[in-house]
Amino acid sequence: MPETDLPQGLDGFEALLHAKANELVSVLAVGDVNSALDIVNDLQNVKHLAFYNEVGYLTRGLHEAIKSFSGDVPSDAREDSIQGMTDASDRLAYVMELTEKTSHETMDRVDKSLALVDKMDVQSGRFADLLSLVGQLESEFEGLRGVYDRTCQLKQESESTVAKLREELTGILVAQSYQDITGQLIRRVITLVTQVEGSLVQLMNMAAKVESISGLHVEGPTENKKQNAKKDPIEAEGPQLAGENNPEVVGNQDDVDDLLSSLGF
Amino acid sequence: MKKDIKILVVDDFSTMRRIIKNLLRDLGFNNVIEADDGKTALPILQQGGVQFLVTDWNMPGMTGIDLVRFVRADPKLASIPILMVTAEAKREQIIAAAQAGVNGYVIKPFTAAVLKEKIDKIFERIGS
Structure with a gap:
């Protein structure tokens, strides 16, 4: 199916699905099995293309949102030291x-x-x-x-x-120890932002490729999967939030003392 | 407890090093040196003379838990008392630190009283 036939967005996909379904019923009614199979193939292709189109659309939207976040400080309101801080x-x-x-x-x-x-x-x-x-x-x-x-x-x-x-x-x-605590949390967010940025670039490249290719099998982010599998249970994570949702994290110094004394300290 | 012992404070945040150093000074310890991660702490420890080690856990380069393991594995350093002062607060981590050989564990944020109490306790045990 040529790319120009591709409906924009999921609404367009649904409309096309209806049209093709009616067409399928009518060709089957006259016993034209070959045409019916062609229509099934078309539907298969259009499903892939609609999906890839949607991924491309979302990716570009996300990229625009990040670009606008970087540029939302008006330049005339910036101090000298803030100028150039675009991300x-x-x-x-x-x-x-x-x-x-x-x-x-x-x-x-x-x-x-x-x-x-x-x-x-x-x-x-x-x-x-x-x-x-x-x-x-x-x-x-x-x-x-x-x-x-x-x-x-x-x-x-x-x-x-x-x-x-x-x-x-x-x-x-x-x-003043708040500076250490908040600094560690911010450092984790910086790492996350950097990773998201890297993944976004990959996603954009992928979206650019799949827009013109149908039927391509896209592999998941294998690197992340590997990282998760290898995660060390005692790896340093920085400040953690204690609470009901996080029973592994102690709430205060008394809990630390209790735990250590249970270990004979 | 001798007040002139040499103490090494290891933390990647200069604010935290300064806080701990000031609290140690309040307790009468004036011979305090600093390092910003395990990697820079190692050569200082190997030079000899450090009699008490206060270390953070989460640091770039070499983490505090690796530093503790290294110190405990080196016969020349193994007997140095170690206090871990960290924001790492998972039970599993505290147990791992205890097993690695820390003498005390304080979670951030802490109060001056808690830090003083833990330091006193460590020196009490060493003395007894």
Whole structure:
């Protein structure tokens, strides 16, 4: 069947199927078996072509969608450093770079703040020396009565505030681990995007070939099948989502400790 | 516990290396060196002197689990205590790490208290 006869889309295929079916019934009614077999062959061909046409259509659509995703940032709105970032992988890599830089900036400030806290501790020591002097003077001056005790109490309160501040600053520091966690997840997505891109190019090449050839047997992506079969059960996967759908993943540190103690740790 | 021991922190994320290094400093450990994956950690370990190893699992080049296996297989390094700090949280992985010979396993994200507790525990066991 020439390619020009090929109906566009699955609706066209259905219409053609109806027409050919009627034709088949009418030739069989007059006993023309040869024509009937020709019609069956035509239907077979048209089925393949419709399928390949649809694959080609979807592939081109997907390619266009990806191209438009890459170009959806208006050029006049871009910073210098964003210009030229035309694909998703680059953008995700940029997110990792940016979060890493910002995390370090935050930690720089935490380090500076912790140094200030250390300084406050030293000042508190010097304050203690002065206080003991007040304590000695208190007995000599009536007006100073009770000042030593009250100041000591204030000093203790201040020291406990400084200790809490140190704890909070350490909390801010540890919270920067989000950059590692999100970075690992983003890296996996970058790998996926790169693989999809590669497969898409292959699919486009295949679609271009099958559009003009009918009856071709298309092999599945054997490389992926091989990869799945060889998957190592303990291969590093990065952060995983625990939950009912993922019973193999532990929920928290307590679960890790329980599991390890069951192993004699 | 001696505070001047040399500690090697292995993680491909510089943020995580810095966090662990700062928490170790809080615990009084100031002799901390870094490597960004198993491959760069190996020559540092082979030079000798490292007395405690803190490693991530998922790293390009050479993973943490391979590094643990390598250390445990080398008679000169086999006795170094190892703490694994990782986002890998599957039971199968934790069991595999235990079998490979880690002395402790902390999942990310962790708190300062958890990391301190695990490090203390490792040194307690070594001391006893």
